[in-house]
Amino acid sequence: MITETLEVYRGDNDKHGNANKIPHHTVEGVFAWGTGTTSARFQGSNDRRESAQLTVELYVPRSADLKQRDRIKRADGTWYSVVGHAMWSERQPQTGHDFGMKAYQVVGTT
Numbered sequence: 001m002i003t004e005t006l007e008v009y010r011g012d013n014d015k016h017g018n019a020n021k022i023p024h025h026t027v028e029g030v031f032a033w034g035t036g037t038t039s040a041r042f043q044g045s046n047d048r049r050e051s052a053q054l055t056v057e058l059y060v061p062r063s064a065d066l067k068q069r070d071r072i073k074r075a076d077g078t079w080y081s082v083v084g085h086a087m088w089s090e091r092q093p094q095t096g097h098d099f100g101m102k103a104y105q106v107v108g109t110t
Contacts, residue, residue: 003028006058009071021071027064029072032057032103054108056080059101062089066104080106 006029009021033056058080060066072080082104089102 001030003030004075007073008066009073010067019071024070025065027060027066029058029060029064031106032059055083056106056108057087058082058104058106060104062100062102064102072106078108080108082106 005026007026008024010024011019011021014020058072066082066086068082068084070082072082074080083106084104086102086104091098
């Protein structure tokens with residue numbers, strides 16, 4: 001599996017609710033496009049803004065330090081937000097195989 005180095009930004013919101021994220025660390029990860037029913041779907045804006053949202057899955061080593069609300073920056077400058085906790089971080093339930101990875105749902109907004 002070919003991974004890419006991703007920058008993780010973390011921090012609190014200011015008193016106005018604006019994200020105040022600063023570089024925290026890097027992780028190695030793999031983006032999966034179209035692996036599930038909610039993955040790789042574009043969602044347009046209903047109020048005619050020029051905006052689109054893309055939901056994909058991000059696979060990182062099980063030891064990676066990712067938290068909900070972290071921001072991920074790719075080398076090409078695109079940004080994603082981590083949605084919730086890891087979706088999967090267990091062994092394969094039927095065979096017990098340990099893939100050593102966990103999956104997160106991430107959302108990119110333009």
